[in-house]
Structure formats: C-alpha cells, structure tokens
Amino acid sequence: MSIFYRGAGVDTYWHLNNPTEIGFTARAPEVAPTTVRLIQHISRGTNNSPFISLSISYAVARDYALLSSLEIPTPSKPAYVYEIEFQNPLPSGIKVLDPVKEVAQTLPLPPTIGPAYQHDGSQEFLLGVVNPRNMGHFLMQHSQQPPLGEGTPRPPNLSLELETLVRALRDAEILVYGTIPATCVVNCFDVYVDMPLLE
C-alpha cells in the first residue's frame, strides 16, 4: 500500500470537481507519456500533459493547496489536500512513475560525446537552481574554464534534465499516468491560512 497527496487550491479545478466521484484525470490523457513530456510537465508546467502530479509529502501538497488557491483559504472556505491510496496490485490502466528514476535512466553515460546533464559551475551553482528566488545570483556566476581555455564569458550550463530532477525532488513528486479511480481517494483534509494579514 502506498499513500500520496495532492493539493487543490480554492476555486481550482479539483476544488470545484470532486475526485471522490470522478477520480483524477490528466489535462491531456491522450498524449503519449514520453520522458520528454514528463520533463516538460515538471520543469515547464505544460498543460498539454498526460500526467497527474502527486506528492509523497503532505506538507508539499498542503502548500500547493494553500498557495495555489485563487482566493486565500479560510476556515469557512478551505483548500483541500486529497489523500490517495494505491493497493498492490495497482488499479488497471494506471502507472505510477518516479520522475527522478525516469529521467535518470535516459541520461547518457560519461564517455558520451555531447552536452552533459551536469552543470559546469561552482559547487554553489546548485543552490541557485534549488532556490532561485533567494540564491539566484549563483546561477549568474561566470563559468570558470582552465587557463588559456577561456571562451565567451557565460553562466554555467543548466540542463532541462538537471532542472527537472531538482524540481521533482523539491516537491517529492510522483507522477501517475492514467485515470486514478475515485475509490483510491480515501481522505480529504480541509486546510486554510491561519489569520492572514495583508501588509
């Protein structure tokens, strides 16, 4: 048995439509579930995705519910965190994917000629990827090269794959391909922001 969570902000689709009646469906279930689509889904948030995002973390799902709301959730109009439980074997027609593993298995082995997924910046570069809002200056640092090897000054390389790995780990994210049956949605937690004050 595995338990996952999904946040639904106030007045968003899964707040207005009850997944305990209709299950969870992807925005574009007809699209083929390729790794390229998976990468786009996580790093670019494309609507044209056949995947449904869940999180292993209740805290992440709660923050999605609270802060992806169109209105600030209150006790009288809360956001929701759905608890989704999968038994073994999985319901027919669905696949549960760990995006980190899915991306990792497509990465080239080191001798491959071509761009690497790794960055070529300092050890602090990853801090900028993880937290661009507070540490974005690390993304802009000059990518140092060996003496006599300098080319056009540029920031370090950030591949879509590395960005996807970081974002998936940020959200403890798990993807589902296929419709999640209503019977798998076992609980709904009402969540709200405590005493919000606008400054």
Next chain:
Amino acid sequence: MKHIVDNVNKLELTFKTIDLEGRVPSTDAIEFLSVEEPYREGRRYSPFVRVRYALNGVKQDKAFPMDVDKGIFLSIDDDALEEKLRKIAPKIVEILNSIPEIGQVYDQTWSVDKEIDFKVPISNNPDIVSVHGPLLGLYYNWIKDDGILEIKGKPSRQTSGEFTIIVKKRNQETKKSVSFEII
C-alpha cells in the same frame, strides 16, 4: 467521503505586497496590479506568490497563483488564458528577482561595553548596503560573494534602541529595523 479539518498544522502567514502597476504589460482585459508574497515569521515562505489583477478595470478578489521557481502560473484551467499568462510570467519573475532581500534578523539583547558581531544574509546582490543606528564604532562589511552582511560595534549607553539595515538595487529599496536591548 468525510472532510477532515486540519487544525493541527497551523500555518500563519502574512503577505508582502509588491506593486506591479505599469511595470508589466496588460493582456487584453487583464491589468496586473501587484504581487503578494507569503511570509512566515519574517521570512519568505514557499516559491509561490499571488498575482492580483484587474479585469476590464475592476480589481478582482481572486488572484493568479504563480510558482516563481518555475516561472509559471498555476491552476489556470483556461488554455487560452494560460497561453497569454505564460508570456507575462518571466517579466514578473524578473521584477521579483530585482528586489534585494534582508534575511532573518532577530531582535538583539546585548551587554554594555561588549562588542557585538553578527551576520545577516542578504539576497539578490544589492548595489548598496548600509547600516544606521546608535552603535559606537559601527562597522559593517558587505561580503558580496557570500551574500553576508557582517555588523560590528558596541552598544552605546542607551538601554534600548533600534538600528536599520538598508539595501538598494536600482530603484528598489528594502529596509529592516532591528530592536536591541542592553542588559
């Protein structure tokens, strides 16, 4: 299915407002007014913000939620609207990233005649950093590469007071006041 109210995991937030008026191009009938950033215990909380807007000149109660890390709007079910907002998102991220931030500073309790020495994290690489307040021999050092402001000095004989940290980047200024008490 029963709804279970989560009264256990309290999340108290305040929202800091950043004015957008005139800084982001309007799209059709939508005018972008401001960004609300959630703060918890004085620190920025989560990569999500809310973008307030006016529709046909009328300020809306609802807001567009946005994931600033990813530079995308969230929860937009209308594909045509989502497409329009997608072009606006990088401009909002750029504005947010231009605002220098002062990290958590707790109010201070110091002893008379003892030199104080503490460090404050500063993000987004401000152009100007300054500290003002009643500290004897006030010395501050902005270590740009580490994003750290080091402050040293001796409290004057006042029993309590306040000093202010000011950071500026282009036309954006952020201030934080820190209260202190001498024991």
